[in-house]
Amino acid sequence: MIKLIAIDLDGTLLTKDRTISDENKSAIKKAKELGVKVVLCTGRPLLGMVHYLEELNLREIGDYGITYNGGLVQKTDTGEIVSQKTLTQVEVQELYRLSQAINVPCNFIDLEQIYEPPYPKNRDSLYPTVMNALPYVPVMMDELAEDAAINKVVFCYEQQELDEAIDKIPEAFFEKYTIMKSRPILLEMMHKEVDKGKGIAILCDLLGIKADEVMALGDEANDHAMIEFAGLGVAMENATAEIKESAQFITKNNDEHGVAHAINKFVLQKVDSMSK
Template sequence: MYKLIAIDMDGTLLNDRHEVPGEVKAALAEAKRQGVKIVLCSGRPIGGMRSYIDELILNEIGDYAIAYNGALVQNTHTKEAISEISLGHKDLVKLYNLSNELNTPMHFFDAENLYTPNADISEYTILESYLTKVPLHYRTVNEIPVHVSIPKIMYINDPANIDRIVQALPEDLSEQYTIVQSAPYFLEFVHPNVSKGNAVKMLTEELGIKKEEVMCIGDNENDLSMIQFAGCGVAMGNAIPEVKAAADFQTLTNNENGVAHAIEKLILEASKV
């Protein structure tokens, strides 16, 4: 029996209208009623997850969420950080200078806000602020306090340019950061110890839940580590090939209630036997 389900949001939990379909809500509510912990696990900042956490009533005693691709694990009832691993000002300067060399816009988060050092603000930065409902500010790197705590830094660009940037990254950069693509136009940098898989592992150990009792559902590169960690990794029908190859089960797409289909097949039907 699975005791915890970690679920990605964009492209997984949410349909393309950024809504949680009714069928998905019902499946999550029934799984929770049966004692399964539902943990939203997203690249989004925690503020950009909050409305969905509240909508799904995942803010009760013993509820948790994972934000910033694993940089923050939070008790959603008390708002206490169970784990918080961030980058610093030196990382910001390094990745900003590299973004200039690669001719790509960037943005980054602190605990409450989204910032861009680019005076010509990218449409993808505006999209990020809109989707996550996090306030956006223009700040030069020199205006950012040296003691800043940065959960995540992102390069943003057209998909073809993101592919070019990935190819042009210095080889040793992957030793200094966890680098993942969460969307065709987002390339994300977090602390090297941070990943969704590591965050799910830490939380399950904290809760005394075994690996084989964990299900993880996702669609993109930043979900791969938790798909590989899980006792049952579930790939969405719209997942990238690498996620499908690593998964134990493939469900329907995010526009076909894929999360509900997986929960029905792997948890709710099994509980009736």
């Protein structure tokens, strides 16, 4: 029986115009009324999904959110941190030097702001087109505090040029950090122990929920770990080939209420059949 539903946002719960369909809202509402934990799992900060949480009535006592791709597990009613893993100032400096070496812009984010260090000449970051929930603050790298706790570093640029740059990243970086694409134009780098699967595992341990009682829904590379962790991994029809290969079920696409389709099939209909 499914006791926790972990749902990615962009490309999964949200339509192309970044809204939540009435069908998805209804299915989530019914699942929550049955006592199922519904947890939004995203690369965004909590402030970047508050309006969605409010739409879905997921800011009550006992509701949780997984943000920064699993680096942060929080209570959504208060923002209280349950678990957090961050990058050190030394690690951020190293990743910034990498961005300069492969000629792509770099930003890094903590709980309160998005930092804008000097970009390569004529190669401004596209991150402001993706994330505007936190203020952007210019910073020189020698001004970054020694005790800085950075949740993630991002490289955000035109897809083709970003992909070419990614091919130039030495393998040692992939061994030292969690590195994944969350959008065609966005590469994210985090503490090695961070991914959505580990974030859900921490929450499940807290709530006494087993992996085989979890359904996870996603579409992109940053959802791979939670698709593999969950007893039931669900890929969107619009998901990458890798995600589809890892999933046990492929639902409808994000514009055809794929989240609602999966919840109805594996949660609501199962309950109906058991009650007969």
